[in-house]
Amino acid sequence: AQAYKIAVLPGDGIGPEVMAEALRVLDAIEKRYQVTFERTHANVGGAGIDNEGKALPETTVNICRASDAILFGSVGGPKWETLPPDEQPERGALLPLRKIFGLYANLRPAIIFPSLTGASSLKEEVIGGGFNVLVIRELTGGIYFSQPKGIEGNGRDRIGVDTMRYSVPEIERIAHVAFQAARKRGKKVCSIDKANVLSSSVLWREIVTTVAKEYPDVELSHMYVDNAAMQLVRWPKQFDVILCENMFGDILSDEAAMLTGSLGMLPSASLAEGTFGMYEPSGGSAPDIAGQGIANPIAQILSAGMLLRFSFGMVEAADAIDNAVATVLDQGFRTRDIYQKKEGEKLVNTKEIGDAIIAAL
Amino acid sequence: AQAYKIAVLPGDGIGPEVMAEALRVLDAIEKRYQVTFERTHANVGGAGIDNEGKALPETTVNICRASDAILFGSVGGPKWETLPPDEQPERGALLPLRKIFGLYANLRPAIIFPSLTGASSLKEEVIGGGFNVLVIRELTGGIYFSQPKGIEGNGRDRIGVDTMRYSVPEIERIAHVAFQAARKRGKKVCSIDKANVLSSSVLWREIVTTVAKEYPDVELSHMYVDNAAMQLVRWPKQFDVILCENMFGDILSDEAAMLTGSLGMLPSASLAEGTFGMYEPSGGSAPDIAGQGIANPIAQILSAGMLLRFSFGMVEAADAIDNAVATVLDQGFRTRDIYQKKEGEKLVNTKEIGDAIIAAL
Numbered sequence: 194a195q196a197y198k199i200a201v202l203p204g205d206g207i208g209p210e211v212m213a214e215a216l217r218v219l220d221a222i223e224k225r226y227q228v229t230f231e232r233t234h235a236n237v238g239g240a241g242i243d244n245e246g247k248a249l250p251e252t253t254v255n256i257c258r259a260s261d262a263i264l265f266g267s268v269g270g271p272k273w274e275t276l277p278p279d280e281q282p283e284r285g286a287l288l289p290l291r292k293i294f295g296l297y298a299n300l301r302p303a304i305i306f307p308s309l310t311g312a313s314s315l316k317e318e319v320i321g322g323g324f325n326v327l328v329i330r331e332l333t334g335g336i337y338f339s340q341p342k343g344i345e346g347n348g349r350d351r352i353g354v355d356t357m358r359y360s361v362p363e364i365e366r367i368a369h370v371a372f373q374a375a376r377k378r379g380k381k382v383c384s385i386d387k388a389n390v391l392s393s394s395v396l397w398r399e400i401v402t403t404v405a406k407e408y409p410d411v412e413l414s415h416m417y418v419d420n421a422a423m424q425l426v427r428w429p430k431q432f433d434v435i436l437c438e439n440m441f442g443d444i445l446s447d448e449a450a451m452l453t454g455s456l457g458m459l460p461s462a463s464l465a466e467g468t469f470g471m472y473e474p475s476g477g478s479a480p481d482i483a484g485q486g487i488a489n490p491i492a493q494i495l496s497a498g499m500l501l502r503f504s505f506g507m508v509e510a511a512d513a514i515d516n517a518v519a520t521v522l523d524q525g526f527r528t529r530d531i532y533q534k535k536e537g538e539k540l541v542n543t544k545e546i547g548d549a550i551i552a553a554l
Numbered sequence: 555a556q557a558y559k560i561a562v563l564p565g566d567g568i569g570p571e572v573m574a575e576a577l578r579v580l581d582a583i584e585k586r587y588q589v590t591f592e593r594t595h596a597n598v599g600g601a602g603i604d605n606e607g608k609a610l611p612e613t614t615v616n617i618c619r620a621s622d623a624i625l626f627g628s629v630g631g632p633k634w635e636t637l638p639p640d641e642q643p644e645r646g647a648l649l650p651l652r653k654i655f656g657l658y659a660n661l662r663p664a665i666i667f668p669s670l671t672g673a674s675s676l677k678e679e680v681i682g683g684g685f686n687v688l689v690i691r692e693l694t695g696g697i698y699f700s701q702p703k704g705i706e707g708n709g710r711d712r713i714g715v716d717t718m719r720y721s722v723p724e725i726e727r728i729a730h731v732a733f734q735a736a737r738k739r740g741k742k743v744c745s746i747d748k749a750n751v752l753s754s755s756v757l758w759r760e761i762v763t764t765v766a767k768e769y770p771d772v773e774l775s776h777m778y779v780d781n782a783a784m785q786l787v788r789w790p791k792q793f794d795v796i797l798c799e800n801m802f803g804d805i806l807s808d809e810a811a812m813l814t815g816s817l818g819m820l821p822s823a824s825l826a827e828g829t830f831g832m833y834e835p836s837g838g839s840a841p842d843i844a845g846q847g848i849a850n851p852i853a854q855i856l857s858a859g860m861l862l863r864f865s866f867g868m869v870e871a872a873d874a875i876d877n878a879v880a881t882v883l884d885q886g887f888r889t890r891d892i893y894q895k896k897e898g899e900k901l902v903n904t905k906e907i908g909d910a911i912i913a914a915l
């Protein structure tokens with residue numbers, strides 16, 4: 194049987210609890226599809242700091258290097274919030290992982306599940322039956338990683354400096370990811386920039402327009418980032434694939450995710466060139482409910498599904514996971530975060546909804 | 555009688571139509587408060603390009619220099635969209651005006667008028683009776699204006715570069731504006747940054763925290779920009795004053811404005827040190843409805859009110875304008891953009907709602 198290696202990084206808060214359910218789903222997939230997922234657990238985030246002295250220990254990096262993909266839980270919590278930003282669980286683990294493994298393409302679906310439209314802050318007439326937007330965010334360039342960056346000078350003469358910088362190949366490769374994704378969906382890409390103010394955006398817009406010529410079946414539009422922040426609120430259904438540079442993607446993908454009202458349900462993928470990738474829930478580590486066994490594991494389970502789809506090419510298995518989740522939601526199973534006290538809903542805990550998803554598989 | 559000089563820049567699209575109503579309101583204020591507003595009209599935006607060859611003609615700059623404040627309409631339209639970004643009406647007029655006149659403090663209220671809660675995309679249970687957020691945006695620094703900025707190299711070797719840079723005094727002065735504004739309102743400032751990634755944000759957070767010590771009566775919190783984009787959607791009422799650097803403010807103020815559903819109703823102020831300022835509606839030039847006499851002049855009228863308040867210290871007159879607008883809305887007068895076909899609503903045009911506001915004064 195085919196064997197794949199997965200680095201399992203549960204992290205902090207609810208991370209280990211929801212990861213446990215995702216791993217049980219992978220067990221079920223192993224049996225059904227006759228594959229083996231060799232899993233190696235490693236510390237990350239606060240767990241890395243507490244057990245090995247830093248958010249991203251060397252051992253963890255080596256385990257990831259020896260794997261075909263990373264399944265990531267979530268990191269952070271009040272315990273580590275007083276550390277310098279660079280050493281904190283989120284910043285200290287995520288940014289180096291992205292850079293070391295060249296995870297340049299961040300795919301963040303913002304989906305309203307039909308059975309959960311009530312959870313959105315938006316009016317029924319605005320979302321009418323749900324929406325399905327895929328934010329594709331450049332993840333290893335721009336103002337996150339470019340030099341110079343730092344605080345120069347002393348005392349009141351200090352100046353804080355960051356640099357937003359994009360090269361042609363950096364823009365090209367993320368544009369291709371967006372157009373290829375759009376081809377498999379609604380065939381529309383809306384590229385976000387601030388080309389009326391930023392030079393990097395002028396180049397971004399030009400290169401995205403050039404790449405678009407290779408995808409005549411996909412419709413390209415451009416939108417300024419401030420307008421995009423408005424349009425998401427006004428009429429999210431106008432979007433199919435939203436293509437963004439790193440920081441605009443950080444902001445808009447979070448806005449879009451929150452608009453769904455299903456933050457605990459949304460997976461994400463961060464892909465390198467080739468098949469390597471890291472997969473993680475969009476939500477946080479929710480320290481307030483950690484250890485109670487009540488967290489929603491769906492985002493983690495769907496992240497495992499994305500891993501199968503993108504890193505292992507197991508499209509059928511990934512579809513099976515997506516369908517099992519949809520079935521279980523239709524059956525009315527709800528963890529506390531998505532429970533609306535409606536008829537037909539059954540309030541369940543982390544393990545029970547995991548059981549239901551495995552049964553539906 | 556006291557005399558003030560106002561540079562009147564109506565601009566494009568609906569700009570001249572809504573400006574006409576604001577000027578009629580100023581006429582009424584002149585009579586009631588025994589002041590004189592000497593007004594000089596000047597071209598800006600597309601009107602500047604068409605009549606004098608550029609979005610911000612020298613004549614216009616000189617007229618502004620000779621004035622105590624600028625009342626700005628709105629600029630832009632399809633006619634000028636194919637020009638290079640630097641020469642377009644919005645970019646080509648607004649950025650130089652901000653820089654030339656040192657308009658470093660942008661005040662953008664995002665208010666849901668109680669009689670218009672139905673217009674928001676947000677559910678009634680989220681906005682429950684409205685919200686009132688004031689976004690204070692730094693407007694002359696950061697990634698908009700810092701060097702180096704440009705496209706380096708040739709062909710596929712090109713690199714687009716922008717720089718985000720903040721000095722201590724730049725952060726201090728905008729922080730003071732925020733704390734002083736908060737004092738007159740809900741006494742809370744939420745400062746937005748991305749201090750887990752940006753060095754300019756690390757300095758921003760430190761300096762804002764230091765300035766806060768001078769305002770022990772105001773509560774300061776910090777929030778990452780991606781989280782703020784989510785929190786605005788989730789629970790906008792948690793905010794009172796939101797303090798942002800230039801680009802974060804561009805994005806979040808537009809998101810907040812759209813959440814109110816009353817974009818055509820929101821004024822804004824861009825203030826220099828001293829009393830000079832520029833005042834303009836938050837919405838655009840709406841070329842699609844220009845020339846029909848149906849545009850909503852309320853944002854322009856409220857902008858004139860802000861001008862009286864901030865540049866001329868005419869607090870009573872400004873309050874009178876705000877109250878007149880509220881009265882007219884309570885009376886059911888609605889231009890087309892805010893007409894919801896509810897009982898008690900009267901559909902009116904630009905001039906009719908102007909008449910009603912003047913009558914209510």
Ligand SMILES: CC(C)[C@H](C(=O)O)[C@@H](O)C(=O)O
Pocket residue numbers: 283284287288443750751780
């Ligand atoms: C933790 C932080 C550095 C990170 C980012 O800004 O990219 C996070 O917000 C995210 O979106 O994954």
Ligand SMILES: CC(C)[C@H](C(=O)O)[C@@H](O)C(=O)O
Pocket residue numbers: 389390419644645648649804
């Ligand atoms: C037109 C543009 C340059 C401007 C900005 O980005 O500041 C506009 O979006 C605004 O918010 O006033």
